[in-house]
Amino acid sequence: MSTLNRRYPDASVEVLDESFTKYRLPLASVEHLADGCRWSEGPVWFGDGRFLLWSDLPNSRIMKWEEETGAVSVFRKPSQNANGNTRDRQGRLVTCEHDARRVTRTEHDGAITVLMDGFEGKPLNSPNDVVVKSDGSVWFTDPQFGILGYYEGHRATPELPTNVYRFDPATRQASVVAGEVIAPNGLCFSPDEALLYVVESRSTPRHILAFDVTANGTALQNKRILIDAGPEGTPDGMRCDVDGNIWAGWGMGEAHDGVRIFNPAGRPIGHIHLPERCANLCFGGRWRNRLFMAASHSVYALYVNSQGAAGG
DSSP, rough: OOSSHHHHHHHHEESSSGGGGOOOOOOOOEEEEEEEOOSSEEEEEETTTEEEEEEEOOOOEEEEETTOOOOEEEEOOOSEEEEEEEOOOOOOOOETTTTEEEEEOOOSSOOOEESSSSETTTSOOOOOOOEEHHHSEEEEOOOSSSSSSSSSSSSOOOOOOOOOEEEETTTTEEEEEESSOOSSSEEEEEESSSSEEEEEETSOEEEEEEEEEEEESSOOOEEEEEEEEETTOOSSSSSBBBBBOOOEEOOHHHHHHHOEEOOOTTEEEEEOOSSOOOEEEEEEESSSSSSEETTTTTEEEOOOOBBTTTTO
């Protein structure tokens, strides 16, 4: 493990609004945990094993970093160009696979169960990112990135719109919870699950959308733009902390690469500068207070004075 910045406080953790000061630990620096990937994505923390998994998407493999030793190894290859990962409420790995165009669950014995690979008789595009709600339902985005060429999957003609789906593993029923989203990408729930945030990654400018979750918890309403990313902002994967702040992967330029933090009202309050564009992130560690950031070729980590919301 190497440290990017030797001096405390770490200047790469920037306060954009005074309210972010309480989340910035003066004796914590951004750490570089792993290297050698082509495009790092979908980090997910396994506290019971004290390890992190993430996707190396173009190399079609899922990687593993061990907290105790710092060892990096291949967890799964091929991974069907896996992208987003999360855990369900039974601790099982749930994965979006670009090449196989499906969402899968890895059982405790290692068997892989296909949760969803089509809708109304048509194949999915290329599931991108995924979260699991407290009721066990699986929510995921389905843009076309994996079927646009052979680097992240394979070329194919899309047969479905770029939807956001809800899948109920108990009933095997699926529904479109949000359509008319231009290339939906990262998504996360607010801590109370009353809101779902979705990145609209091909709008101009890019947006982070907010939806109200209906009272029965199965649908969305009141679509609105929470965050306008501006001409150079590029939100990707994101997670909420326990205070409802949104921590979003950011990039597309030296001044922008890293993680942008927004308060629940959508105002930017902080930025973690990285030497590479950050695609996705998760909270982990013993107290869910360590931010793991999958950024282009590498994975980085930073202890923060907050905790990730449950389910992220």
